Amino acid sequence: MTTVDRPIPVRRALLSVSDKTDIETLARALNDAGAEILSTGGTARLLTEAGIPVTEVGDYTGFPEIMAGRVKTLHPRVHGGLLGRRGEDEAVMAEQDIPPIDLLAVNLYPFEAVTADPDCSLATAIEHIDIGGPAMLRAAAKNHAGVGVVTDPSQYPAVIDALGGEGLSVALRYELAVAAFNHVARYDAAISNHLSARSADGERADFPAQLNAHWQRVDTLRYGENPHQQAAFYQEAAAPAGSFASYRQCQGKALSYNNLADADAAWACAAAFEAPACVIVKHANPCGVAVADSLEPAYQAAFATDPTSAFGGIIAFNRPLDAATAEAIIARQFVEVILAPAVADEALAITGRKQNLRVLEIPHGPSTPGGWRLQPIGGGVLVQSQDAALYGDDASLRCVTEAAIDDSLRSDLDFVWRVAKHVKSNAIVYGRDGRTLGIGAGQMSRVDSARIGVRKATDAGLSLAGAVLASDAFFPFRDGVDQAAEAGVRAIVQPGGSMRDDEVIAAANEHGIAMAFTGMRHFRH
Ligand SMILES: NC(=O)c1ncn([C@@H]2O[C@H](COP(=O)(O)O)[C@@H](O)[C@H]2O)c1NC=O
Numbered sequence: 015m016t017t018v019d020r021p022i023p024v025r026r027a028l029l030s031v032s033d034k035t036d037i038e039t040l041a042r043a044l045n046d047a048g049a050e051i052l053s054t055g056g057t058a059r060l061l062t063e064a065g066i067p068v069t070e071v072g073d074y075t076g077f078p079e080i081m082a083g084r085v086k087t088l089h090p091r092v093h094g095g096l097l098g099r100r101g102e103d104e105a106v107m108a109e110q111d112i113p114p115i116d117l118l119a120v121n122l123y124p125f126e127a128v129t130a131d132p133d134c135s136l137a138t139a140i141e142h143i144d145i146g147g148p149a150m151l152r153a154a155a156k157n158h159a160g161v162g163v164v165t166d167p168s169q170y171p172a173v174i175d176a177l178g179g180e181g182l183s184v185a186l187r188y189e190l191a192v193a194a195f196n197h198v199a200r201y202d203a204a205i206s207n208h209l210s211a212r213s214a215d216g217e218r219a220d221f222p223a224q225l226n227a228h229w230q231r232v233d234t235l236r237y238g239e240n241p242h243q244q245a246a247f248y249q250e251a252a253a254p255a256g257s258f259a260s261y262r263q264c265q266g267k268a269l270s271y272n273n274l275a276d277a278d279a280a281w282a283c284a285a286a287f288e289a290p291a292c293v294i295v296k297h298a299n300p301c302g303v304a305v306a307d308s309l310e311p312a313y314q315a316a317f318a319t320d321p322t323s324a325f326g327g328i329i330a331f332n333r334p335l336d337a338a339t340a341e342a343i344i345a346r347q348f349v350e351v352i353l354a355p356a357v358a359d360e361a362l363a364i365t366g367r368k369q370n371l372r373v374l375e376i377p378h379g380p381s382t383p384g385g386w387r388l389q390p391i392g393g394g395v396l397v398q399s400q401d402a403a404l405y406g407d408d409a410s411l412r413c414v415t416e417a418a419i420d421d422s423l424r425s426d427l428d429f430v431w432r433v434a435k436h437v438k439s440n441a442i443v444y445g446r447d448g449r450t451l452g453i454g455a456g457q458m459s460r461v462d463s464a465r466i467g468v469r470k471a472t473d474a475g476l477s478l479a480g481a482v483l484a485s486d487a488f489f490p491f492r493d494g495v496d497q498a499a500e501a502g503v504r505a506i507v508q509p510g511g512s513m514r515d516d517e518v519i520a521a522a523n524e525h526g527i528a529m530a531f532t533g534m535r536h537f538r539h
Pocket of ligand 1 (some may be wrong): 147
C-alpha cells in the first residue's frame with residue numbers, strides 16, 4: 015500500500031450523517047477550502063438550504079437512492095473513491111472514472127437510542143441498522159493512508175484546522191481511522207446485544223446470548239492494586255450521569271488504581287443519603303459515615319468513628335464541599351482524595367494548600383444506578399443487575415418484636431441499614447443519631463464482624479449504650495442478638511428470613527431489644 019506520509023489536501027468530501035450537529039460548519043470550511051462536497055438525501059437537503067453547494071450522491075453515481083434509503087452510497091464510484099490506493103490504483107480509477115474521495119464524514123443511524131425504548135419493535139430496530147454507513151467507514155478507515163474519516167462532531171474542529179493549514183496529517187488520519195473502527199465496533203456490538211437478547215417474535219430475554227462490552231481508556235495508571243501490576247482505567251463509552259466515572263478532577267496528583275476503586279465505593283455510599291452526608295473509605299469499606307444538617311459536623315462525626323483508619327482515607331460528600339469542611343479536613347488528617355458533587359472556590363483555595371491532594375467533582379445523577387454489574391472470574395465474568403433497592407416488598411422496615419420502633423429509632427435503623435449495604439460482607443454496623451459508632455467489615459463469620467465493630471467503638475471511646483445495629487444478612491442463630499444486647503444495643507435491623515427467625519425474635523424480646531426486618535439482603539463481595 016502506498017502510504018501518503020505527508021499531509022493530504024481535501025479536494026472531494028462525502029458527508030452523510032444522521033446526527034447533523036455542526037455538519038454545516040464542517041461543510042462551510044470544506045467549501046471555503048475549495049473542496050467538492052458529495053452528500054446523501056437529508057444531509058444534502060440541509061446543506062443546500064444553508065446555501066452550501068452540494069452534489070447529491072445519486073447524481074454523482076448516476077444511480078438513484080432506492081428502497082427508502084436502504085441503498086444510496088453502495089456504489090463502486092463511492093467505494094472505489096474511498097478504497098482506491100493513491101498511487102497504486104490511480105490507473106484503474108482513471109479508467110473506471112472513479113475520482114478519489116479524500117474525506118468522509120459519517121455517523122450512523124441512531125440504533126442505540128431507538129432500541130433504548132422498551133417498546134421498540136423488532137421491525138423498527140432492524141430498519142435502524144445502518145449498512146451503507148459502516149461500509150463507507152470501514153473503507154475510508156482501511157484506506158487512511160490516503161483518506162480522512164470523521165465520525166463525531168467533536169472531531170470537526172481538528173479537521174477544519176487542518177483544512178486551513180497543511181492538510182490532514184498522517185497522525186490525524188490514523189487517529190480518525192482508529193476512532194472510525196471503534197465507532198463501527200460499538201455500533202455492531204449494540205446490534206448484536208440487542209438482537210441476541212430477543213427472539214424472532216420480539217420476546218426479550220434478560221441476558222443476550224453474547225455480551226459485547228465497550229470501554230474507552232481514560233488513563234493508564236502508574237500501577238495496579240500493587241506496584242508490580244500494570245493498570246489502566248476505562249469508562250463506558252458515555253459514563254452515565256452521576257456515575258463515579260463521570261468525575262472531573264479539580265486538583266492534585268494523578269489518581270491511582272486504589273484511589274479510583276475506593277473513591278467509587280465512597281461515592282456510592284454518600285449518594286445513598288438524602289441529608290448532608292460524609293463517608294470516609296479505606297480499602298473499599300466505609301470506616302466512618304455520618305449525616306448532619308451540614309457537611310462539617312457530618313465530617314467530624316464520621317472521622318470520630320475510627321480516626322486511625324481514616325488516616326490516608328477517601329472522603330466523599332453528597333453536597334458541595336464548603337470552605338469550613340475543607341479547613342476541618344486539612345487541619346485534622348492526611349487524606350488521599352476528597353469528592354463531592356461540586357467544590358466551592360473558597361474550598362478549593364484551602365485544599366490547594368495540599369498540592370498532592372486529589373479533589374474530584376461528580377455532579378449528581380439518577381439515584382439508582384442502571385445497567386449490569388460485572389465481576390470477572392477466572393476465564394469468565396459474572397453478570398448481575400445492580401443492587402439498586404434498599405428494602406424488600408414492604409419498601410420499608412417491619413418491626414417484629416414486642417419492643418416498638420418509633421420514628422426516631424426508625425430513622426437510626428434506616429441510617430445504619432443504608433451504611434451496611436455499602437460494607438463488605440459479613441457487615442455489622444453500629445450507630446446512633448445519624449452517625450456510625452463501629453463498623454465490622456469483610457469477615458468470614460458474622461459474629462467476628464460484630465466483635466470487631468464493638469472493638470472499634472471501644473478504641474474510639476464511643477459508647478454503644480442505646481446504639482442500633484445493622485446486619486447485612488440474617489442472624490442464623492440467637493448468638494448475634496445476645497452479643498448485641500451485651501454491647502448495649504437497643505435495636506437491630508436485619509433482612510430476616512432465617513429458619514430460626516422465631517428463636518432470634520424470642521432472643522430480642524428476652525433482652526427487650528426492638529428488631530426490624532427489611533425483607534432484603536445486601537451481601538457485598
Ligand atoms: N444505504 C446506504 O447506502 C447508506 N449510505 C449512507 N447511509 C446512512 O445514511 C445516513 C444519512 O442519511 P441522510 O443524509 O439521508 O440523512 C447516515 O447515517 C449514513 O450512515 C446509508 N443508510 C443505510 O444503510
